[in-house]
Amino acid sequence: MPARSPALPRRAAPAIPAGLRREQLLELYHYVRLTRSLEERLANLYRQGKVIGGLFRSLGQEADSVGSAYALDRSAGDFLSPLIRNLGSMLVQGAEPLAILRQYMAKAASPSRGRELNIHFGDLEKGYIGQISHLGDMVPVMAGVTLSFKMRGERRVGLVYVGDGAMSTGTFHEGINFAAVQRLPLVVVAEQNGYAYSTPVRKQTAVERLVDKAAAYGVHGDSADGNDLLAVYAVTKRAVDRARAGEGVTLVELRTYRRKGHAEHDDQSYVPEEELAYWARNDPVDAYRRQLEESGWAGPEELLAAEARIDEELDRAVALAEAEPFPEPESALDGVCAGPPAAERPWYRGRGG
Amino acid sequence: MAEVTYLEALRQGLREEMRRDERVFILGEDVGAYGGAFKVTEGFYEEFGEARVIDTPISEAAIVGAAAGAAHMGLRPVAEMQFIDFISCAYDMLTNYVATARYRAGLPTPIVVRGPCGGYVRGGPFHSQNPEAAFLHTPGLKIVCPATARDAKGLIKAAIRDDDPVLYFEHKFLYRRIKEALPEDGDLLTPIGKARIAREGRDLSIITYSAMVWKALEAAEILEREDGLAVEVLDLRTLVPMDDDAIVATVEKTNKVMIVHEDTRTGGVAGEIAARINERAFEWLDGPVLRVTAADVPLPYAPTLEDYVLPQTADVVAVARRLAAY
């Protein structure tokens, strides 16, 4: 393992914002870079047919996932529920790249044992609950998770992600309203990334800004540039602090951009070229890296070393996951209910499928 | 006669009805400029304009509810569910509002709700469902499940012209995998409520619908080749109203019948069909009515698991052999 570069910048570095420490800045860099690199590996595996289902990229949105999840306090038992593009949030919350790779490749050792796709999985110990496809459903579920915090008098906070599209569902509305009335310690992060599949935001909602909806629910609203990692952290941290202090729900709008299609199959023919070019210049990972160097918060060697560590970890994880088997066919029958432990085997099937 | 895929046949049917009747319009997520997640409505936005091809917010209850309201007022809406799995978000609208509207209030509600159903595509638990049983149980909704390109076209046209709400479940596995030569002019309509004999036989009958018709036909070939059995395959095409006459006729003909569907077993459509046979043709049976269905679990993602859970041709063959032995 390469040693951390001890060299401190010559000129006095500007103060680190949002109460963060220098090690935390490096940790944040680790997570955004890991998110980017892991997705690049997944895209390769997808092209080789090894990712069985669809691949949903968060290219250009890594800062919004990572910065917001980082504002939670894992040691306090804070909880989150991601959406399809919040790979970075899962990583911050302790999901391992190997688990993600196994899940995408439908391997027996994947967290869902091959039953579910992509990042649809949870871990109650680590503090995240996997989403289902039906958009909006996790908002009421996270209202229930945070209701349990309130009922037990625990100072824990929950965070749930929705997109500009998911906010049009009935379950979003019912869930945030329920949480608002109960003054639950819930942060609802609304990611405005320009499109829901092919549908632009103006066809999704008539409000100017997603955060305008906060008023309708009587909750606090706040927003930030979703491509500015430290601004994302700061705005979410304020919302988390409010929730922990018993001040109820905050709706946080993060404005970012989905630089790939809805999933890898989508060629984005509906997106203007200039728009893509603009946002490619506004890359959040590059911007953060530059900010770290230019502010003197991190030296080039330590950033390179961090990147090398990620590459090594991913090399190992990809090789391991690729070599693993699919689940045993008959294991499909286990665990629909706590009891009986397995569904009935079709009588016309021999043992072992 | 040009060869068209199941998907193109559906598209043709929709397009012809929109050209024929200006009351027909389409609403759904990404159906407009994008042409739909599976491109069923590709080119419609350009031809019919955004007033008749409406991109909606992600709000299935509003899509179905708004379709119902527009239908009361004399329009003929066709609502797309991006995947049929999301029809559950409109369950209240469909079962409480739409299904009861005529009976309760004399309100005509001629809507079509259509979308891709079915598995064998590694879509996992939320992009593979077959929701027909949930709606079969609700009086007031018609349900059609085309298995062929001809019926994909004929049933969408009939559904749009029908005066009742029709759920049209199109199988995504079939979209681009099957092709058929269809006449280019003339009105190709498949009557709602009429089954079709997909293959004639006298030794036993397989009653089925949607993508399972193809598994049944494959099994019938194997059974003929290896066992010398003449298997009849009845493609129901419509689940509600069910073609009882066709069901009884095939039972009377072969005296042995099995039912194949892709949906899970308990509370599935096969149970209803078996009960009807029991009531109407019990004395014609020379063996039990047997089922081949998915196992009673949410549909898993991994290929090994999905293949285990869903019915396979070998299952149909095995059950047919057991039945033939009676």
Ligand SMILES: Cc1ncc(C[n+]2csc(CCOP(=O)(O)OP(=O)(O)O)c2C)c(N)n1
């Ligand atoms: C209730 C429901 N309807 C439709 C879909 C199909 N669908 C999956 S993702 C998506 C777009 C989501 O957009 P948004 O919430 O803005 O998230 P983004 O993809 O932009 O991150 C749609 C329509 C779904 N998953 N759930």
